[in-house]
Amino acid sequence: MEEKSEESFPVRVFSLQEELRAEEEHMETHEELQEEVSREQQVSVSRQRAEQELTLLLTTGREEQQLTVQDANRTSVFQFTVSEEMDCCQVGGQSFLVTLGKLSLLLQFKTPTDMKNFQQLLRTGDDEGTRKGCPEVEKRGNQDEGQTPRHPMMLETRTEGAPTQDYQQVLLQDYPRTTTYQKAILLNESDFRGKVVLDVSCGSAMLSFFALQAGATKVYAVESSPMAKYAKILVQSNGLSDRIEILEGKVEEISCPELVDVLVSEPMGYMLLSDRLVESFLHAKKWLKPNGLMFPSSGDIHLAPFSDEQLYFEHYARATFWQQRSFYGVNLSALHSAAMDEFFRQPIVDTFDMPVLIAKSVKHCINFMEAKAEDLNRIEIPFVFTLLQSGLIHGLAFWFDVAYVGSKAAVWLSTAPTEPLTRWSQVRCLLQTPLFAKPGQTLSGTVLLVANNRQSYDIHISATVDQSGFTSGNDSDVVEPPQTASLLRVQSEENTGIQGDDNLQSMLVGTIMRKIKSRTWKKQRYFKLQDDFMTIWYKSKKAGNSHSTFSVSDLEAIREGHQSEVLLSIADEFPADRCFTLVFRGRRGNLDLVAESSEEAQSWVRGMRKLIENLENMGEREKLDQWIGDWFKKADKNNDGRMNFKEVQDLLKMMNVDMNEQHAHRLFTTADKSQTGTLEDDEFVLFYKMLTQRDDVLRVFQEFSFDGQKLSKRDLEDFLRDEQLEGGDIQLHAKQLIECYEPSDTAKLLNAMTFDGFLMYLGSVEGSIFNPQWLGIFQDMSQPLCHYFISSSHNTYLMENQLRGQSSVEGYIRALSRGCRCVEVDCWDGANGEPIVYHGHTFTSKILFKDVVTAVGNYAFKASEYPVILSIENHCGVEQQRVMAQHLNHILGDKLLKSTLDGKAPSRLPSPEDLKGKILLKAKKIGGLEESFNEMAEDSQTGELSDEDEVADIEEENQHRESVRRTFKKSKQRLSKELSDCVVYCKSVHFSNFKHSRIHSKFYEVASFTESKGRKHLREAGADFVHHNSRQLTRVYPSGFRTDSSNFNPQEMWNVGCQIVALNFQTAGEGMDLNDGLFRQNNSCGYVLKPRFMREAEKFDPETPHEREGYQPVVLTIQVISGQQLPKVNIKEGSIVDPLVRVEIHGVPMDQAKQETRYIDNNGFNPVWYDTLCFTIHTPELAMVRFVVEDYDKTSRNDFVGQYTLPLICMQQGYRHIHLLSRDGTSIPPSSLFVHVRITELE
Template sequence: MESPQRLRIQGNENLQRMMAGAMFRKVKSRSSKKQRHFKLKEDCATVGYQSSWTKMSNSSFSVCDVEVVREGHQSEVLQSLAHEFAAECCFTLVFRGRRGNLDLVAETAEEAQAWIQGLRALMENMESMDERERLDQWICDWFVKADKNKDGRMNFKEVRKLLKMMSMDINEQHAMLLFKTADKSQSDTLESEEFVEFYKMLTERKDILALFQEYSSDGQKLSVCDLEDFLREEQLEGDTSQQHAIELIDRYEPSDNAKKGQAMSIDGFLMYLCSPEGSIFNAEHQGLYQDMSQPLCHYFISSSHNTYLLEDQLKGPSSVEAYIQALKRGCRCVEVDCWDGPSGEPIVYHGHTWTSKILFKDVIASVANYAFKVSEYPVIISLENHCSVEQQQVMAKHLSNILGESLLKSTLDGRVPSELPSPQDLKGKILIKGKKIGGIEDNLDEAQATLTGEVSDEDEAAEIDKDSLPPEETSQGEKNSKQSLCKELSDLVVYCKSVHFGGFEKSRETGKPYEMSSLSESKARKYIKEAGTEFVQHNTRQLTRLYPSGMRTDSSNYCPQDMWNVGCQIVALNFQTAGTEMDLNDGLFNQNSSCGYILKPTFLREYENAFDPDRPQDSGNYHPKKLIIKVVSGQQLPKLSKKEGSIVDPLVRVEIYGVPQDQSKQETKHIDNNGFNPLWNESLLFTIHTPELALVRFVVEDYDMGMRNDFIGQYTLPFTSILQGYRHIPLLSKDGTSITPSSLFVHIQTTDLA
């Protein structure tokens, strides 16, 4: 069976070489450089690699998981070995999610180029596939897996095994009936086209068929009027026109005859519902739809904590790759912990721990290269400065030289600001957050001074149990907590001056718009509990940065929602740690073109509003909603266990995150032995008191009566970005990457509550 990927790249010489295979050095470090044989598999979608001494496959990766191919010495490992391996023989595969890079060295520059160009061609083709071609590719992959003897046919035994692999347990008599119906050649085997027919019968969407027939005038097709009725009554597209219905038919109907008759078949209807236009996420919110001209403090800002770490904050590796990954995910505030290093060069790592060390100048170079790849709006470098005056001067020099014109060194208009500038005003600019000698007023007067004060508002390393520290670091932790600040570094701090938080009253009386404070999660929770409304008011005028407790040595995260509820802008999370907390962060920031800035609701921007998250009903902006989610069905949920014959027992849980009154969870019953096409048809009802702050998280789990359920996939989005009607929800892995074609099919209805 020819895969769509292979059909589209036939005749490509690079692909022919890749399918023949090649030897590469797989480089992990200076001491780990092992020979491996890499080969593109017949599906043209998977690369397998073997060791030099055995023919058994060690591992593989899917081409669709590769985000980018870098040529030459474009990784820390390959840069460190530049003297040993020529740049033209080196390349790096960067994967989506949190999977580490794959650094490879070819035997010749020609071989390297064949793979670089070949992989890029495959990736480009994958990206350009439509929904039908992606599904065909997926079917092809299963056919190849099930065809164990590689004869291009499948007998019934192979088909039964395939159904188990696909996490589906159906009656053997029913499976045999489908098999015989598809076996047109009566050979007791299925050839590729027969297998496609078998698959279509197997995957018949009865839920979609019932919906189709409900709106079809003749039970066979949807006329333009039928489709208009569906769009208006179910999808609640009030301004639906005849022209829009015709456009959908032209876009999604596969039959030319149906198109000519201006009608949509069941196949076209299914393609429409599975398309981006049938997604739960409002397409208008995917683009840049918010006002970007308000002061910085009026936005939630995607922010990373301990950005240099790839793993935990006690022993994990530090890497510039962590900055690259965060910036590519739309992060707009990165943290840099700076310490005195050897040879006069400042280093970055988590102080007083076993985390590895990287050069400050390399970190700044990575920020310079990737700051504006996915968003043109400003990046804030949050400096945690533990350096001597001498190495602070080196830091200032590196910041100026490496960042160049993108580094903001003075106010935009040369005046002392009465409010912060906007993301629009600061496009393409990098701001430094840190301690500052005096204020902007003094800086403009060229004041000469030296500040002596606390080392840091957020010396999280000091919170770590000293018994867990390296011996040589424990003594460093005892050092004097006072520090001098050099003027060169101080002058680079403009709109983000770090100040100790002295309480809301002091902030109200003497706080300046360019002053900001950093608070630990525990201090923030204390203020939220004791003075939530004052916290909201403070955040209408000034920036607040929150960070996880230093006791989180595993780099776990706190729930950011509580902090967003009071308008905190820079809620820093460990981007390297997957979980619910990062799902919420991704869910909030995936809107507005994923630019890293989300405009806060009106009641969090107006000082006079006095919004209280604990009592949203007291707000003048109180507009509660009723949310009804009918979980209809699931499609191709992945099997988690490698155990032979294991099948998923899926359930769906809907979680609401928002103000305290909105926090709730409900779930469906589980479906026994069917991860392939489970059908729930269960409705879940929620009351949303503050829809402007609510996030909705759909979670699919594999039910286990005796143990904790296994995570299958999730999808999180803002309540305000949800479209009503019948919608498909694409599922994401723990890493936030797509697990196509896995999805949920739901019906959404929202109504106003009086």
């Protein structure tokens, strides 16, 4: 008996032999087609839903292998014997295409490992694993284990600098498109058998191969792009050079050796005609014999009116930026109309749901057999639509069909929104002004397509609602969305640690995933990791959209599952294991994605985390290499892997360099060692080094180098001790720096540091202005909470302004991820008994309280293990307060602090160390903490539920507006005992005055002030304010007048020891710069120990700091030496930054100061100042130093370029680099300042 082995794999199967759409006289029934396939191929076929998971059995005997696909009942769905006639290839990270005659099956495996195991077991041909029609396998003979044979028609190896292959891969992987062409040709094989075929704009020549499969004797394939040479390679590697002849050139210009029987082409662009390849297809008819055939034979353009308010207002909102009347002091509103015109002229290439269409479509037919090329120069499409529903008409939607009519069957390819997604999607053009229409009314007008010299069409739309006479229209231009070319591979796979990583290899192949914006906006996108292993590319569907790529360095985190509001909204539709969220640094919106399977989702999640980890672990040399590679990619416009002088000149402008042409050419010529007139990889590195030569650092290096060539270990020790003023074991530190930063192995052996190593050290964390010793936890964390400044957020739920802004749990996630330890929850009665969170008395959106609590529970301790305070602004009735208490207890569980730590009545606040991992509630409480131990406490009590009603605060600040005072009194309602019991150490109380507080207040009571009240108290009783804050917590929050969610300067409240100085985290600017700067120390844990004189009973008044015990002023001297690669702030071509540096001191009133350097004209790349600024600081313990770089403008307000803020006590002395941050606090490498710092005590 023959021994057999059997392996099974869970799969999904897509049968590519679908029922045909055809004209009635050419239509072949599905049953007839199956009979033919069964007769000719000896296989059993039945249609199967792609969504159903099946089982693939691979049975291996001594003589043959058999593939069987079974359903859940073990019924055979597909079954055939593996033979030499079977072609197979990998077409994705975990998909495999099997083709036998006219039947193609796409097998989607559950995991990449399953697919790899299947490939290793599958044998097609002789025992050595070679396969008919696969010459590359035959040449290799026995393959290495794990290598997979590739289909001869699928060229998967990409050549650097050949974006044509990247584009062709996208075409080939459009399975509806490729499969339709194969069906159209093979089902009409009688039209091809023994015939001569011309393949117009052949690309990879795939249609030529199909023609041969149908029996054609000769194919002439015309291609004018560089893809022609790759098509030749494919033809030669398949041994078909005698049957397929590649003709390089345009079809209008080449000479075909003979007339042909059939023309084949894929000439379609967006809206069928966009890239004007149809004209070339029609030109080719001069080589077609009389009565010859064309595939495709005809095309229909469909159009219909749509109503999509969200899409319209997305475009409208983009232009609101230009409505600003004081943007850095400049009135931009004059350009608002032009911006509106520009944004609305751009067609949107995307997909949509059928319900947005409000009338049946009309179509315009083009018969390719009869049309002439010149007929397509101007196409007028009249239309009359009868509206099916009332509403606003926002524009017209377009899609197309093409027909392949042969003598045996007619096959259709449709890009309609009801059909499988293709690369063309659909196109929508907006009207400048929406039109309102009712059911039964008619919309008439014309669409005029006029060919332009941009290989595209100008679209002129005019439309009228006939019954009302209202008209609208628009002018657009159908442009191919930008394709991202191959990128320069800066680092090898070995250097980035990705060799052999299955997840990253799968990402390189690419994956189709859904991009989710809302419950109704779910679009398929093709995502792919680029060859530089730093860039994620996805196929954008919107014309003109510039965000089709993003860098791995832009990512802050990856969240798995339903970890965003958007993904939560579709939780009933897509399981959590297929969903993930990409979180970007700064204020860029998240990207919510849904993969086709949990395995694909995990592959991307693990792969991107691997890339982020590699990026974080990069050394200084690797980071420099990455920056150089980034500049190379930006400059290499034609992606040929080299730069000519014109590209170098453009690069200099991008780099903020104003260099005369003669000097630039001299650097270029020096770097061009090969004398080819272009710079390649190593030559560009040399050019970059010459361009970035740091004479300022070289001067320092030579000052301390004995021989001017290197720093000996003793030289380096002298520098560290005498100039950098570093303490500790200098000898050991010098040795460690050489080991860490010196790139030369020879110098390391000599215990020396070269200039390159010295430059690396000064650009590192150890050479930065922020002392790395203060980056970790270095402070005493065992003191009472009131002895710490606490990073705090105001209106945490808001993503924008506090009048109409969006409320989102994302606000809590982002704040907590930044180390914020006190977040605000503004609670109101909601529908269905569920409390909601929003900014009361405004138009801000609403979110559920329980969702907020869930987010806090999930993210409270990811960035810091120290306690989080939930500051509750309670406006709920008793019933929903009980619901709040239930959610807090149920969701937070043991994380919620519900009793004192030791179960006894304490005498002071616990410490952050004591409260690790705990969430505290700050809210109103029935009675005092002592009464919590009394079981006879009341069930509820009447009183003010919140001390932070901003509307009431505004009322108090507008004493002259009596009507407002009467309308917005602070509500007095009953407080539930259940919610009260959740409050332990942070009881919200009303503040009377400091005298009353000193006598009557308890250590666990928390007073809250608006910024104006806080200023009033510090002016009138600064010392008392400091003393009050040494015993208990105080919260200060922005005025209700700040409807734009702007921030006040937190420094003045820190000056009197206020711990919870709450800021709008969503608003960038000086306030958040100071907050980020203060809390950057101590491991960014959100707690910073206050100076000793603010924690103890001694008297301190910020107005008279010299009166305190231990007063010791200092002199801060900063020499601003130079700047490096400052970012451009003006996108106008040729614009160069004129930088100046302002140094600001924020502290007690006597210390507030700012000074500026002079500005440097036209040099943002390497400006040099050597300007010295000097400050006297009376309270250095409280002083913050803010460095601001601006672009000088003599006619208006300077433009912001970058900033960096840090506490004075965290500054390192000596020669230091300041790594600049953007407006929203994110890093902008490699932009920096080089300074010299000296701090001396004032006698």
